[in-house]
Amino acid sequence: MAEPVSLRPAAPLRWAKVVDQTRCIGCHACSTACKSENQVPLGVHRTYVKYVDVGRFPQTRRAFQVTRCNQCAEPPCVFSCPTAAMHQRADGIVDFDKSICIGCKACIAACPYDAIFINPEDHSAEKCNFCAQRLDVGLEPACVVVCPTEAIVVGDLNDGGSRLAELVGRDVVAVRRPEKDTKPKLFYKGAHQATLDPIAARRPTGGIFLWSEQPAGPQLVASGHPGSPNNAASAMLAYDVAHRAPWDYRVSLYTWTKGIAAGAYLVPALLVLTGLDPTSPLWLWAAPVVAGVALSATVGLLIGDLTHPARFYLVLTRPQWRSWLARGGVILSLYGVVLAGHFLAALAGRPDWPQALLWAGLPLAVLSAVYTAWLFAQAKARDLWQSPLLPPQLLVQALASGAAALLPIAASSPVLLRLVEGLAAAATSVHLLLIAGEATIAHATAHARLAAHEMTSGRYRWYFRSGVLLQGAGVLAALTGSPAALVAVLMLAGILAYEHAFVQAGQAVPLA
């Protein structure tokens, strides 16, 4: 028997949400229902309601925003997850698998909505998953069924007859951060720009909210704009939850040790290519030993930063290849193999082998230095890290760090010392020039401008300023013939301080 012919093929199911802010009364029923449905621990949130007070007396209003995962059609968290623990289901829901999460926090750094957190009890990343466990058995999400004003509507975006499709297609709806190219499937009806834009509202004086205080601490990001907000309507944040920066000092430190690991091989390799004796101990021994020690520290810091350190091997055994964390893991592993080969060849008394290995080592060292630029750029939420100058900057930084780290060893030969010192001074000068560009060129977005402000004159100014001064002092010390150890310490300390300011300031802007 012939199959019935359908004029229009059935479109696949595509779950989407509308939050009607014209109906929302800010009662937090959705926040509490979500907590009980998903057993969300205290201090973290899959969903909450942000309050912003707009206007001046007597013309005022309170604007609400139900804040949660935006169920992006192009989810940056999924692209950046190294093990595919964050994944997108066929029906469009962005879900997560806690059993393979390594806790690298790349998804948190990537999310432009600050909707992901590490569960303090099981140490895995989680967020709103559309109550997939309820949808799968035919129940609406917990927040939908408790909302007393029916302000949350879920449905199939491909079903023209659904209430959701009607709202999305015929009402005036908006999404958060459209410039991030994530194509959110959470639409807001009647939301105020002062709530949609995380820096449109001013941070309240003294950090006092309507009924709570803004927590302060090393990794905490205070909500609201600290200075003059991105809105002229006198908006002030009245309630928000605590937000944290995902990557702490370990990531700042990792970029620094990785720079040394790459540069300590690159500098002698370049010298060998330009005529240095291939049996010179700087190339034969110092390159693999200094780079190897720094690379081990790098890997140690990377693993130490995971909330599931014992699962680090999943990056290599089940890599998600779009993730620069997975790609970086492979690059660093291969680079480590080359360094080990180089060292073993030196031990075996075969100086010709390291020279042959150089053709693999050189590109791997360059990749190890620069891949972090793509890793940071994958953190879509952080505008400061989207700089196209970052790859050259990281390469120059690696050359400066490597040369500086080798200085005490090169000091045994005056000719070599002059060469390495000259290289360190030149690379550090170019690095300072690139930093000057980063700090002074106008930034394209209000977010990036605020991040640069936090770096140069705000929360991280002392790291930034001492970083610049120490690097400058290092260049001066090199030019005036100061002891090699002093030059090395000044340059390396300067680079570390600057890097910490850059990494932390990138995360210092509120996102929700």
Next chain:
Amino acid sequence: MALRKLDVRGSKCPIPIVKAKKEIDAMAPGDQLEVTSTDAGSVPDFQGWTRTAKHALLKEQHTGKDETGREVYIHLLERK
């Protein structure tokens, strides 16, 4: 003595209690009400509410599976 049934599957606190109270208020003393819920939180909710409610008495609570295979929580109440 009549037995009424109330289906509150899919809803969460406080809807199961609210709907049960509306139903109980319209019943005669001695009548029974069987509430079927999918919310695990409804178990302590009904215990707590019947402790203070004027007209409702909790006779029995048990779990089971409904026709779709979902876990359900069944509460048997009596109008006082």
